[in-house]
Amino acid sequence: MPEFDILFRKARLIDGSGGPSREGDLGVRGDRIVAVGDAGDARADVEIDASGCVLAPGFIDAHAHDDLPLLLEPDLEAKVSQGVTTTVNGNCGFSLAPCPGDRGRPPAPLGAFTGNGKHLYASFEAYFRALDAAPGAVNSIFLVGHTTLRHAVMENFDRAATPAEVEAMCALLDRALSEGAAGLSTGLYYPPAYAAPTEEVIALARIAARHGAPYVTHMRDERDGVADSLEETFRIGREAGTAVIVSHHKCAGRDNHGRSAETLALIEGAAARQEVGLDAYPYTAASTFLVPERAAATARVVITASRPHPECSGRELAEIARDWGCSLLDAAERLAPGGAVYFDMNEDDVRRILAFPATMIGSDGLVMEAHPHPRAWGTFPRVLGRYAREEGLFSLETAVHKMTGLTASRFGITGRGVLAEGAFADLCLFDPEAIRDVADFATPKTRSAGVLGVWVNGEATWDRGKPTGARPGRALRRRMAGGVH
Numbered sequence: 001m002p003e004f005d006i007l008f009r010k011a012r013l014i015d016g017s018g019g020p021s022r023e024g025d026l027g028v029r030g031d032r033i034v035a036v037g038d039a040g041d042a043r044a045d046v047e048i049d050a051s052g053c054v055l056a057p058g059f060i061d062a063h064a065h066d067d068l069p070l071l072l073e074p075d076l077e078a079k080v081s082q083g084v085t086t087t088v089n090g091n092c093g094f095s096l097a098p099c100p101g102d103r104g105r106p107p108a109p110l111g112a113f114t115g116n117g118k119h120l121y122a123s124f125e126a127y128f129r130a131l132d133a134a135p136g137a138v139n140s141i142f143l144v145g146h147t148t149l150r151h152a153v154m155e156n157f158d159r160a161a162t163p164a165e166v167e168a169m170c171a172l173l174d175r176a177l178s179e180g181a182a183g184l185s186t187g188l189y190y191p192p193a194y195a196a197p198t199e200e201v202i203a204l205a206r207i208a209a210r211h212g213a214p215y216v217t218h219m220r221d222e223r224d225g226v227a228d229s230l231e232e233t234f235r236i237g238r239e240a241g242t243a244v245i246v247s248h249h250k251c252a253g254r255d256n257h258g259r260s261a262e263t264l265a266l267i268e269g270a271a272a273r274q275e276v277g278l279d280a281y282p283y284t285a286a287s288t289f290l291v292p293e294r295a296a297a298t299a300r301v302v303i304t305a306s307r308p309h310p311e312c313s314g315r316e317l318a319e320i321a322r323d324w325g326c327s328l329l330d331a332a333e334r335l336a337p338g339g340a341v342y343f344d345m346n347e348d349d350v351r352r353i354l355a356f357p358a359t360m361i362g363s364d365g366l367v368m369e370a371h372p373h374p375r376a377w378g379t380f381p382r383v384l385g386r387y388a389r390e391e392g393l394f395s396l397e398t399a400v401h402k403m404t405g406l407t408a409s410r411f412g413i414t415g416r417g418v419l420a421e422g423a424f425a426d427l428c429l430f431d432p433e434a435i436r437d438v439a440d441f442a443t444p445k446t447r448s449a450g451v452l453g454v455w456v457n458g459e460a461t462w463d464r465g466k467p468t469g470a471r472p473g474r475a476l477r478r479r480m481a482g483g484v485h
Contacts, residue, residue: 005029005458006425007044011055012432014397015419016405021397026055028425031457036421050429053452054396057404057417058085058426059380062279063247063362065089066140067096068119070473074136077467078367081447082380083428085456086416086476088362088407090143091247092218093187097121098144098172099152106151107192108337109289120148124179131475137461138473139426141411141484143185143216144176146204147192157192166203173207180477182411182484183213185247188220188229190289198232205240213478214243214277214411223253226263234270243275245410248364249353250345252286254299257346264356271358277410279362280353282382284345285441287366287373291340292332298342301328302441304369306338314371314442339366341373341441354383354402355393360410361403374444378437381448385436396432413476414483425458 004027013036014021027035027042035042061079064087069076079087089095094113100122106114114120121127124142131140149169150157161169173184184204187193205215215237219229230246237244246267251259270276287304295301301317312320312335321331332340353359361383365376380403388399408417415424428451435450447465454462459472478484 002043002045003027004034004042004044006046006048006455007039007042008048008050008055008429009039011050011053011429013419014054014056014400016057016401016417018398018401018405021054026419028455028458031425033419033421033423033425036419048429048453052431054430054432055419056400056428056430057419058428058454058456059083059403060085060407060413060417061087061363062360062407062410063088063091063364065091065094065113065364065366066138067094067142068113068115069367070131070136070140071119071134073368074134074471075467075469076137076367078365078377078445080137080454080461080467081377081451083430083451083454084138084380085426085428085454086139086141086413088141088143088182088411090145090181091185091216093145093147093185093190093193095143095145095148095185097124097127097148098176099148103151107157109190110147110151110192112289124176124181128180128475128477135471136473137467137471138456139416139476140473141182141413141476141478143183144173144181146184146186146196146201147190149173149204150192150196158195160195160197161200166200169204170207173204177208177211177213177478180479182478183216184208185216187218189218189222194220198236201236202239205236205242209240209242211478211480212412214245215240216245216247218247222250223256226251226256226259227266230263230266234274234276237276238274243277246276246278248362249278249280249359250286251349252342252344254344257349260349260352264352267358277358277360278356279360280350281362281364281375281379282350282354282387283373283375284347284350285341285343285373286345287339287341287364287375289340290332290336290338292329292336294342295332295340296327296329298344300343302341303335304339304341304366304371304373306335309335310370339369351387351393354387359402360407372444374437374439374441377439377445378448381435381450382437384430385450389432412478412483414485425455427455429453
């Protein structure tokens with residue numbers, strides 16, 4: 001009998017810890033790594049000569065919005081083709097559960113993330129059942145969205161929740177975390193949550209703390225008020241007694257270019273007193289829903305989606321305005337509701353944030369948009385190819401750590417993000433000299449180069465540039481005494 005189902009020979013093993021790589025063999029049996037080192041004359045059903053290639057833990061997307069795609073487009077080629085094996089969902093306050101009862105059409109932009117409410121679930125138990133019945137190609141963990149909780153108990157969102165509404169949200173959150181949700185997220189930037197006072201969020205974060213789960217936030221302001229928003233985030237974690245994670249950290253707007261030196265110093269200072277993490281994506285353009293005033297004030301804007309004018313997806317706002325003979329603001333108002341890419345960040349800030357030791361890598365990609373931001377298809381190869389290999393911003397080992405071991409540790413994901421005996425066989429094999437992003441703003445749905453193979457729980461999902469069609473992913477649950485698994 002062969003000792004292994006799969007045996008990788010002579011790979012450059014980067015184990016996800018951030019430590020140095022080494023040449024060696026790695027054996028897989030079932031869904032686990034069972035040997036790391038020299039396999040000698042051992043045999044396997046499938047033997048792969050990995051000479052000259054890197055074998056790393058499968059990448060963990062620290063900031064994803066794959067909640068609905070896992071149900072509707074479970075092959076998730078955009079992620080699999082990059083080497084991603086696990087995604088962290090429910091970010092920015094938007095989750096598909098819990099929302100008991102018929103609450104009607106959700107407020108924007110929650111509606112866009114939930115199929116206009118058609119895919120809201122009464123509980124995480126029900127959502128997990130749906131995912132277990134029809135698995136996707138990647139593993140997934142899920143945060144509980146604050147905006148979803150507000151929608152579940154409130155009729156109007158331009159005010160603070162009443163004490164009774166806060167109590168109801170806390171009960172829903174407590175149940176969701178007991179059922180396996182991995183933490184709490186907010187999108188305080190967005191209209192349905194902007195009116196929520198800090199105290200409302202602290203009350204919910206205390207429930208997360210009781211479960212040992214983190215608080216993850218798209219902060220109230222990533223522009224002029226970014227420092228104040230960081231201080232609010234730190235306060236929430238401090239008073240609630242839970243870890244905090246700052247989503248897609250940036251300093252947006254021309255007047256804030258260069259401020260990452262200030263914001264990272266604030267994060268570093270807070271991290272000396274409490275647990276603080278952050279994620280980022282490797283682009284100078286952001287993408288979110290279409291805000292006409294913001295679009296009109298940004299030098300360059302690309303429309304990713306428009307409900308009244310879907311034919312405009314992928315076009316620049318300035319070009320549309322010229323064709324229509326109107327102002328940028330008028331054009332944006334006619335295109336809304338929709339989505340847009342905003343070119344309003346600075347490359348030096350992006351580099352500084354990516355290089356910060358505590359920064360995880362997250363795509364924040366919307367894989368189902370007609371013309372998405374290229375980060376949905378290119379984030380992880382871009383970090384490995386452009387920033388590690390070409391620019392030397394950090395070593396390849398550090399880059400892999402930022403998208404594997406660091407992320408697993410921050411979210412408490414056990415048995416993943418590392419190459420070690422007993423760990424799950426989530427693996428990415430890539431050519432370190434060829435890996436790079438190919439997706440750009442003109443052709444965003446383009447596969448990256450250099451990813452040779454991807455395995456999830458020991459089963460191949462990507463093989464020599466093509467998806468295998470396998471869907472071995474698992475919906476991972478948080479357990480009170482054992483992390484997320």
